[in-house]
Amino acid sequence: MDNKDQLLEVLSSETIKTRVCELGEQISRDYHGRPLVLVGILNGAFIFVADLVRNIRNPLRIDFVRLASYGSQAESSGRISITKDIELDIKDTDVLVVEDIVDTGYTLKYLKEVLKLHNPASVRICCLIDKKERRKVAVEVDYVGFDIPSGFLVGYGLDFNENYRHLPAVYHLNPVYKPEGFMPSDR
Numbered sequence: 100m101d102n103k104d105q106l107l108e109v110l111s112s113e114t115i116k117t118r119v120c121e122l123g124e125q126i127s128r129d130y131h132g133r134p135l136v137l138v139g140i141l142n143g144a145f146i147f148v149a150d151l152v153r154n155i156r157n158p159l160r161i162d163f164v165r166l167a168s169y170g171s172q173a174e175s176s177g178r179i180s181i182t183k184d185i186e187l188d189i190k191d192t193d194v195l196v197v198e199d200i201v202d203t204g205y206t207l208k209y210l211k212e213v214l215k216l217h218n219p220a221s222v223r224i225c226c227l228i229d230k231k232e233r234r235k236v237a238v239e240v241d242y243v244g245f246d247i248p249s250g251f252l253v254g255y256g257l258d259f260n261e262n263y264r265h266l267p268a269v270y271h272l273n274p275v276y277k278p279e280g281f282m283p284s285d286r
C-alpha cells in the first residue's frame with residue numbers, strides 16, 4: 100500500500116453491511132424460494148459475494164467468472180474476453196450475476212449475452228455500486244447497492260493496481276502516482 104495515496108471514506112463498513120443485508124432480503128423475496136445460481140465476477144466482487152450470499156435464503160449454488168477487458172486502468176474499451184468461465188450447468192435456472200461496479204456497462208452487457216447462450220431461465224444483475232452517468236452501452240441492472248456517480252473507488256474488493264482490495268470500507272482514491280490514461284477528475 101502506498102501510504103501517500105489519499106483515501107477518503109465514502110461508504111463505511113456499517114453502511115455497506117446494512118445495504119447488503121437489504122439486498123439479500125429483496126433478492127430472497129423476489130425469487131420466492133426458487134433455486135438460484137449466483138455468478139460472481141472475479142476479482143472485484145469476491146467480498147461482496149461472500150457477504151451477500153449469507154443474506155440470501157434461497158437454495159443457492161455459487162460460481163465465478165473472470166473477465167479481461169483491454170483498455171486503460173481508467174476505462175474498459177469494450178473488447179472483453181472470458182479468462183475463467185462458469186463451471187455449473189445453468190440451463191433452465193435463474194442466474195444472478197454479482198458485480199462490484201457497473202461503469203461503462205461493456206463488461207456486463209458482454210457477460211449477459213454469453214450467459215444467455217447457456218439458456219438459463221433468467222439472468223439478472225446485482226451490483227454494489229452503479230456509476231450510471233458513465234454508461235456507454237445500455238445494460239439493465241436489477242439490484243443496486245449504491246449510486247456513486249464519480250470518483251475512483253477502492254476497498255471492499257475494489258482495487259487500484261491490485262492494491263486496497265482488503266479494506267473493509269469503500270474509499271475515494273486520490274493517487275499520488277497516476278498511470279497513463281487515469282483521470283480521477285473524469286470519473
Ligand code: IMP
Nearest residue numbers: 175200201202203204205206251252257
Ligand atoms: P465496465 O462497466 O465494463 O466499464 O467495467 C466495470 C469494471 O471496471 C468493474 O468491474 C471494475 O473492475 C472496474 N472499475 C470501474 N470503476 C472502478 C473504480 O472506481 N474502482 C475500481 N474498479 C473500477
Ligand code: MG
Nearest residue numbers: 141142143199
Ligand atoms: Mg471488476
